[in-house]
Amino acid sequence: MGTKEKAHIPSGTDIPIILIEDEAGARETLQDILEEDGYQVQAFEGGKKALQAIAHQTGGLILADILLPDIDGLKVLQLTKEMDPDSAVIMMTGNTSLQMAIDAVNKGAYAYILKPINMEELKVLLKKACREVRLFKENKKLVDSLQLTNRDLEAINRRLVSLNEEMESILHIVSHDLRAPLINIQGFSTKLSGLVEPSKSEELSTCIRFIHKGVEKMDALIQGLLRVARVGHKAYPFQENDLDKIVEDIRAVFDFELKDRSIQFIKPKKFPKIWCRKDEINQVFSNLISNAIHYMGNQPKKTIEVGFEETFDYFKFWVRDTGIGIAKKDMERIFKLFERLEEIPVKGEGLGLALVKKIVQRHDGKVWVESYKGEGSTFYFTLPKKVPSS
Missing domain, CATH: 1.10.287 (Helix Hairpins)
Structure with a gap:
């Protein structure tokens, strides 16, 4: 018997089918019905030529008789899964070879169907197999994409x-x-x-x-x-630190200056423990408190308040002062290198707030300021509750 091979543009599926059936009438009938349903079908009389076609495809459907004249159907299954692991193999069998079909499923066949073929049953089976092959292909693309991304x-x-x-x-x-x-x-x-x-x-x-x-x-x-x-560069790992001790140590450093300028320092009774690089967060609070002291001016009420709020996934901290305040036009630039307010002569190079911003960002946080000219400023920054990724 000759081999009938057709190239057909599918309308109902993008999954090609390789049909292996040694009985000519059954083979041609199956091919015609499947092609009418929009499948792209290549039909073969024997398994050896079919395997040559299978070797040149990935992720297809194979509809194979379990009893073939030139090669055992189980061997076709084995070689197919070796060449194209993403394919789905459906074995066709008569009652006499039912046990072989069950063995085939145990060895990796997608399913088996009994002869004479019930076409409605076969169509349902093919649709399910098509969905599975598509999933195989999509998963493979995702894996390939992830490997490329890695x-x-x-x-x-x-x-x-x-x-x-x-x-x-x-x-x-x-x-x-x-x-x-x-x-x-x-x-x-x-x-x-x-x-x-x-x-x-x-x-x-x-x-x-x-x-x-x-x-x-x-x-x-x-x-x-x-x-x-050097912020975050070859830095110590993040550790859980007692913020109470950090803030109290900073207050002690500024104690003389606070008293000398008659500035009241307010802080909560208890701060949370936070995941951070201790030296860097110490620098953040030190810079913000120092900034508040130096830009206090001659305000009648001199207060610096350090506080916090807790949310579901982060802490929001602030350093609030009753100093000279910041004009709206200056609020963004003060976090840049070498930028500082000129209202009061202050020693320094204009790096303090730029350093604060970089440290907070390296802790996966944000920093911003709210201020009104002549009414003081509040510098806010957030720190996540979980260990930062930076």
Whole structure:
């Protein structure tokens, strides 16, 4: 018997069917009915030629007689699953080979159907098998996509490691090679100031003082930039910390300045424990409290309040003051490098709030300010309850 092969554009399914049936009349009838239903069918008399076609497809339907003239139907099943694991194989069998069909299902066949074929039953079975093959294909695409994404992430991680190493080299240069000349200049200017008698050369003494102050300012700027650059870089892991102790230690540091300026400091009786890098969150509160002190001005009521609110998944903290306040136009820029208000002369390089923002962001939080000119400011920031990802 010859082999009948047709190429048909499917209207009802995108899953191709390979039909293996040695009886010519049954084969042609099945092929015609299935193609009328929109299936793309290739029909074969024997299993060996069918296997050649199966080798060139992925994720198809195989409708095979379990008793074939040239190869055992179970062997066709085995080789098909080896070549195309995503395919669905339906075995056709007579009553005499029913046990073989059951064995086939146990070995990976999708299902079996008894001869003579009930076409309505076969159509229902094929639709179910098509859905399963589609799921196999979609799952495979998802797995392939995830593998590709993982490879991309691995490449990005390798690049980040490389960039971190480069950053470490830059930080080393800045902290050592750039600061070394400043230290030398500072040392020699100090020595010169000791050699010069102010009464004999006031102008030279003034120049030396300018050099000394310039060196101090440049060194402070470099140190500030290094603090910003090092946020989260080769940092200690996140740990659960007692915020009560952090805030109390900071209050103790500022205690003299608070009393000297007659500023009342208010805080809750109890702060929560939080997941954080202790030194960095210490820096956040220190910078915000220092900022509140320095921009308090000559307000009649001088108060700094530190507080918090708890939500389902994060804590919201604030540092509120009764100081000079911030104009609306300045609220965004104050978190940028080298930006500061000019209403009151304050020592520093304008890095404090930029550092606060970077630290909070590296803790998966947000920072913002609410303020009215002449009425004080409230700096808010959030920290998640779970361990931050950064």
